Amino acid sequence: MSKNYVKTSTGTWEVVIGLEVHTQIKTNSKLFSGAATTFAGEPNSQVSFVDAAMPGMLPVPNKACIEQTVKTGLALNALINLVSVFDRKNYFYPDLPQGYQISQLYHPIVGPGYLEIDIDDTVKKIGIERIHIEQDAGKSVHDVMPSSSLIDLNRSGIGLMEIVTQPDIRSGEEAMEFIRKLRLLLWYLGTSDANMEEGSLRADVNISMHRPGTPFGTRAEIKNVNSIRFIGQAIEYEINRQIGLLEEGEQVVQETRLFDAAKGVTRSMRGKEDAQDYRYFPDPDLLPVILDEGFVQGLKDSLPELPDQKKKRFMESYGLSKYDASVIISDIRTPTYFESAVKNAGEKEGTAKLIANWVTTELFRVLKEESLEIDQSKIPAASLAELVNLIQDGTISGRTAKEVFLDMWTTGKPAKIIVEEKGLLQISNTSELEQLAENVIQENPDVVQKYKAGKDKLLGFFVGKMMQLTGGKANPKIVNEILVKKLSE
Amino acid sequence: MTDLTRLDYASIRKGLTSKAFTTKEVVQSYINKMDSTRPLNCYITECTDKALKDAAASDDRIQNNEARPLEGLPLAIKDNYCTKGILTTNGSKILSNFIPPYESTITHRLKGAGAIALGKTNLDEFAMGSSTITSYYDPTINPWKKEGSDRDLTPGGSSGGSSASVAARSSLIALGSDTGGSIRQPASFCGVVGLKPTYGLCSRFGIIAFASSLDQAGPITRTVRDSAIVLKQMAGHDPHDFTSVKYPVPDYEAALTGNIKGLKVGIPKEYRMEGLDFEVSEWWEKTSQWLSEAGAEIIDVSLPHTRYALPVYYIVAPAEASSNLARYDGVRYGYRAEGAESIEEIYEMTRTQGFGDEVKRRILLGTYVLSAGKYEDYYLRAQRVRQKVTDDFTEVFKSVDVLLTPTTPTTAFELGENTADPLAMYMQDLFTVATNLAGIPGISVPVTTSREGLPIGMQLIGPRFGEEVILRTADVIERVAGFKLKEEF
Amino acid sequence: MAINRSDIKRIEKLAKLKLSEEKIDDFSVRISRVFDWVDQLKEVDVEGVAPMASPLMDLQKHTTGLREDTVTDGDRVHDVIQNAPSSQHNSFVVPKVVE
Ligand SMILES: [Mg+2]
Numbered sequence A: 001m002s003k004n005y006v007k008t009s010t011g012t013w014e015v016v017i018g019l020e021v022h023t024q025i026k027t028n029s030k031l032f033s034g035a036a037t038t039f040a041g042e043p044n045s046q047v048s049f050v051d052a053a054m055p056g057m058l059p060v061p062n063k064a065c066i067e068q069t070v071k072t073g074l075a076l077n078a079l080i081n082l083v084s085v086f087d088r089k090n091y092f093y094p095d096l097p098q099g100y101q102i103s104q105l106y107h108p109i110v111g112p113g114y115l116e117i118d119i120d121d122t123v124k125k126i127g128i129e130r131i132h133i134e135q136d137a138g139k140s141v142h143d144v145m146p147s148s149s150l151i152d153l154n155r156s157g158i159g160l161m162e163i164v165t166q167p168d169i170r171s172g173e174e175a176m177e178f179i180r181k182l183r184l185l186l187w188y189l190g191t192s193d194a195n196m197e198e199g200s201l202r203a204d205v206n207i208s209m210h211r212p213g214t215p216f217g218t219r220a221e222i223k224n225v226n227s228i229r230f231i232g233q234a235i236e237y238e239i240n241r242q243i244g245l246l247e248e249g250e251q252v253v254q255e256t257r258l259f260d261a262a263k264g265v266t267r268s269m270r271g272k273e274d275a276q277d278y279r280y281f282p283d284p285d286l287l288p289v290i291l292d293e294g295f296v297q298g299l300k301d302s303l304p305e306l307p308d309q310k311k312k313r314f315m316e317s318y319g320l321s322k323y324d325a326s327v328i329i330s331d332i333r334t335p336t337y338f339e340s341a342v343k344n345a346g347e348k349e350g351t352a353k354l355i356a357n358w359v360t361t362e363l364f365r366v367l368k369e370e371s372l373e374i375d376q377s378k379i380p381a382a383s384l385a386e387l388v389n390l391i392q393d394g395t396i397s398g399r400t401a402k403e404v405f406l407d408m409w410t411t412g413k414p415a416k417i418i419v420e421e422k423g424l425l426q427i428s429n430t431s432e433l434e435q436l437a438e439n440v441i442q443e444n445p446d447v448v449q450k451y452k453a454g455k456d457k458l459l460g461f462f463v464g465k466m467m468q469l470t471g472g473k474a475n476p477k478i479v480n481e482i483l484v485k486k487l488s489e
Numbered sequence B: 001m002t003d004l005t006r007l008d009y010a011s012i013r014k015g016l017t018s019k020a021f022t023t024k025e026v027v028q029s030y031i032n033k034m035d036s037t038r039p040l041n042c043y044i045t046e047c048t049d050k051a052l053k054d055a056a057a058s059d060d061r062i063q064n065n066e067a068r069p070l071e072g073l074p075l076a077i078k079d080n081y082c083t084k085g086i087l088t089t090n091g092s093k094i095l096s097n098f099i100p101p102y103e104s105t106i107t108h109r110l111k112g113a114g115a116i117a118l119g120k121t122n123l124d125e126f127a128m129g130s131s132t133i134t135s136y137y138d139p140t141i142n143p144w145k146k147e148g149s150d151r152d153l154t155p156g157g158s159s160g161g162s163s164a165s166v167a168a169r170s171s172l173i174a175l176g177s178d179t180g181g182s183i184r185q186p187a188s189f190c191g192v193v194g195l196k197p198t199y200g201l202c203s204r205f206g207i208i209a210f211a212s213s214l215d216q217a218g219p220i221t222r223t224v225r226d227s228a229i230v231l232k233q234m235a236g237h238d239p240h241d242f243t244s245v246k247y248p249v250p251d252y253e254a255a256l257t258g259n260i261k262g263l264k265v266g267i268p269k270e271y272r273m274e275g276l277d278f279e280v281s282e283w284w285e286k287t288s289q290w291l292s293e294a295g296a297e298i299i300d301v302s303l304p305h306t307r308y309a310l311p312v313y314y315i316v317a318p319a320e321a322s323s324n325l326a327r328y329d330g331v332r333y334g335y336r337a338e339g340a341e342s343i344e345e346i347y348e349m350t351r352t353q354g355f356g357d358e359v360k361r362r363i364l365l366g367t368y369v370l371s372a373g374k375y376e377d378y379y380l381r382a383q384r385v386r387q388k389v390t391d392d393f394t395e396v397f398k399s400v401d402v403l404l405t406p407t408t409p410t411t412a413f414e415l416g417e418n419t420a421d422p423l424a425m426y427m428q429d430l431f432t433v434a435t436n437l438a439g440i441p442g443i444s445v446p447v448t449t450s451r452e453g454l455p456i457g458m459q460l461i462g463p464r465f466g467e468e469v470i471l472r473t474a475d476v477i478e479r480v481a482g483f484k485l486k487e488e489f
Numbered sequence C: 001m002a003i004n005r006s007d008i009k010r011i012e013k014l015a016k017l018k019l020s021e022e023k024i025d026d027f028s029v030r031i032s033r034v035f036d037w038v039d040q041l042k043e044v045d046v047e048g049v050a051p052m053a054s055p056l057m058d059l060q061k062h063t064t065g066l067r068e069d070t071v072t073d074g075d076r077v078h079d080v081i082q083n084a085p086s087s088q089h090n091s092f093v094v095p096k097v098v099e
């Protein structure tokens, strides 16, 4: 039985989820005008007459919006439609200047594809139904004036991709993982900043409940959920709400709901009023977008290495564990840092693994403490490589290295300088250490006695003594070897 | 001195270059004519002060031998072309206070070529009509009257202000727009030349949209040569209009060779339909004889889907209009209803008060044919029949060079006639509308006056980008017909 | 095809405009006549004919084409809002919109 099933006193329920993800296409200018797409400009400063739907203004599509969407489609293993058509979706809203949104209903630019997500150590394919291009609306500001709303059209006409999944998602966790994975893919592609705080990625969640093995139930659509955590919360709330209704013998109403993040609940957005009738029809100002195979192939050839490919390569060529590889590829900058450090450190057995370890533990910890991104790291990749080299060639011990690392972070000095200045060089001189071991053994005859009587664990006592005497600088490996040898004499 | 308003532009241009008179004198005589013909209500806005200033600048240019192709041309502009800093109403209350901060491509080009704007001409509200009576600014009156009658006649529409001003000599050339016949029908009613170019030849940027896939800009002139001269400056690709075609603009004036020997002229039998005035039919026959005598071959042809053109038009045009006119919502520009307390009231009251009955009817009709359940049966079916209508033309132009038809079934009717029955008014577009559906060019040229003393026009239809051949043929008709505007105009 | 009052009320709502009460009946008669007339399109055999949305469907390659992604517009707040019936804070003002 699937762990996603929800069990109640009346039996088992399964949730069926489909997502419609709206994400801002990364471009300099808008979908149909030459106005900028920068975030948070002065009100109406990034607005052309086209964006304000002034009489007689006409849309001219931005080539980059087409390219970015095709690239995204290719990365989602999707069919690229060589002919796509912009339609008008007609409705009135104060921040929708044209009285219609230009979108693609009947012939979207990207057709079926899929995205693989890792869930409980297995790979699950989530089907992509389509991706279409559409315009964003403007923004209504309600909190500046007491009885009026202010309309700012800076966002009006910004290009969005709407990525629509098949109803393949079966839990809130899967939905959240899908968004995480998609966002990562978009970052790698550079086709969207997918920044939820700035509202450049938001999702509509379609959700229904049914008994396993029976047809899907009636779904509700939760609009515009704008954080991964909220998606999880909204789904959890909705599962309980719908089960509650169904178990009371009531119906789930097909409707649009909003997620109230403060209360953690969803509530109905449109009342009983008649369903919207958007009167879609092909935009007569825009001819069909016709792409040729060469154009698509060119974009395919230009795709960067994507997260799953990178993960596989890191595991295969650097011997990283699946976990380490996953952690390193889970944002766009870390792989660059990691690979730069590996390159600087040179090819040695275990170097890459050691670097991965340092990056995911020590480096991530200090970055997090200071809220820095890895490309703002106070220890450049080359310096980390040098530190790792010092550990590997036995110049310093791992324990010393942690101290050196922190010094590097605060002072910005290279590892070698810190090691020299602080006299942290590891003692690997065998005769020196042999002499020291001799002294320790002679000073503790009773412990030697017990060790020889079979208490092997007492080796640690001698190691500790030697470390104490050398201020921790003794090479622990050599110390071990010498002591074992001498104590068995 | 001769009345300068009696010269065509070809003669004005000669006179200006030879310094027989000045632009200022030309413009002043037009201003005088604007004053004396004001009861015809050709203009909504007059820009005479600016025109005189421009005239002075034009004279400077001529002095410096820097005359441009349309230097000193007294131009009237239909009030659906946006003109920077000049009120642009589109004949509607809803834009009764709208001053565009931008200029349409066509007016920009013509002004740049030396044309001088006299003012903005009256039209049916939003160019929807065939009589110029639906204008918020009262009807325009045709300078022609039936012999022995002083009853006011319509100049036709929607470019009625433009055609009446050219006939009444209160402008030399006027800009019109043609969605279903709105240049050719009023030109025919007023005894002047009206040309609707190939869809995509002239930019639509800055012309207030009625039905985007049908609208085309075109000139209304007193002679075919003037149409050829001004078209050359209007035509040509505009990067701001996605439906503007990259087509090398020929020298249309050079096409007026007077030679049509061997030209194949098609007479479509389907245009001999019920409702065609007997006298118009006679002159259609006579015109074809002229062409035959001039060496053309007259061929009977068939356009089997002609009768469906008008019903297709009355689905397609309102559908596009219902969406194009959604932007007039009282939020960003134009009229806003007083006393509206909510956004819904702003929409409904503004649009209810701001649009006239005919516009409302067409918006509702268009909304209906796009609405759920109707889209397939009406809109999509109409688009399919539109293709069949277009295919008829494609087929027929394999065997003929031009088609000759009447422009309108009747001569000008009285103001207030044909208003009770919408179909009667729609029949005005019977012969013109198919070319808009197919996107091909048509020109109306006056051939005579009827026994009642009203102008009769004939239409020449050409294949796509066939402007040269229809202008050449129209020029031949014009020479044979020797049609004259009334002396007293 | 007859179009009745309730059809008209429904499309009025979508189009955000109202005919005056007296005109509704008049309009319903007019529009019904138009539709009776338009219904002749059902005679036409359109089997296999693609809908024609624009006269340029086959000329796409000869039109403007796609725009290069450069910022060429904006920074004209005054021009954008100068025609507004009501504006403040460089924004268009409407009565409070409640979601
Ligand atoms: Mg959606």
Ligand SMILES: [Zn+2]
Pocket: A022, A134, A162
């Ligand atoms: Zn969407």
